[in-house]
Amino acid sequence: MRCCLFVVVSRNEEAALSGNRYKVLISDKLDDFLVEELRKRNFEVLYLPGISREELLQLIEEFDVVVVRSRTKVDAEAIRRGKKLKVIARAGIGTDNIDVEEAEKRGIKIVTTPEAPVASVAELTITLMFALARRLHTAFQITKEGKWEKIEGIELRGKTLGILGFGRIGREVARLSHCLGMNIEAYDIKRETLSGKSYVREVESLEELLGSSDFLTIHLPLTEKTRKMIGRRELSLMKEGSFLINTSRGGIIDQEALLEALKNGKLAGAAIDVLEKEPPGEVEMKLLSLPNVIATPHIGSQTREAQRRIAIELVEKVNTILRGDAP
DSSP: OOOOOOOOOOHHHHHHHHTOOOEEEEOSOOOHHHHHHHHHTTOEEEEOTTOOHHHHHHHGGGOSEEEEOSSSOBOHHHHHHOTTOOEEEESSSOOTTBOHHHHHHTTOEEEOOSSTTHHHHHHHHHHHHHHHHHTHHHHHHHHHTTOOOOOOOOOSTTOEEEEEOOSHHHHHHHHHHHHTTOEEEEEOSSGGGGTTOTTEEEOSOHHHHHHHOSEEEEOOOOOTTTTTOBOHHHHHTSOTTEEEEEOSOGGGBOHHHHHHHHHTTSEEEEEESOOSSSSOOHHHHHHHTSTTEEEOSSOTTOSHHHHHHHHHHHHHHHHHHHHSOOO
16 A cells, blocks of 8 residues: 655745745844844845945845845945846835836836834834923933923924825824824825825915924935925925924935024924934034934834834745745
8 A cells, every 4th residue: 555645845945945045135234033034934144234335246246135224325336236136125115225217127126114114203203303392302411411400392282293295104193193182284295195184184285384384294205306305495484483303314305404494593493313414424413513403313213113024024025026925
């Protein structure tokens, strides 16, 4: 009597048995879970967070996948050198550090993780708004110096929050701010994103939003259309003594114009998680030195929870594109 044994082999196991191992280069710091899960799925992973551009250009030609955050620039030169590249995976939302046109021309897929950082970026936005309103940066500093002075701030309740860009993060900021009793106004070129939120007033133009907001928060991608979208003219239209928060991309605001508006008192303060040049250049250092500026080093998505969600989403997307088999 013969006995037959049938073994069901998944696509991932089949790839492992056949020796078909895709090579992944991770050039920025990411959750260890990403490395572990990719290796479990038989990807060959080289984890080199913080590598220089020169090192990237030397190594990239050997890899099928490169995984980056905002620090690493995957421009046309890098893409041309990546002769085996099939996927560029961006841990986060924006693609302003990737030459999308060059990648598409060469048939390289670009994946991002738009859902993963939403809660963390929205929470940071609210935190920065509270910090501006209560002048927490000043209170922290003088208390650490041993002074015991009362620092007067303002409440958020009843103030008007203008949201420029009403995508995933903008909508979450609106939801949280509504719970604080703020009046919410929003403007987005894609008008359909504004529907279905009864507590949000849709304004007809950017100019109207600027003129009515006590606090303006920006949630836009950096594109040729949005680069320096907020310049001298736009800042001049803002309410006297209003506040600006930017947790999207520094290049959306003209840094010189912002510096002027903060120095001459047009704006009472600004909270920025992003700069046009990161690390800061000469103009950015002038901004950071102002007493009415709160700054953080691009940490919008830098929470354990967001980084884990980003890792999970990237593993699923990369694995699906290359093997057609979700984890």
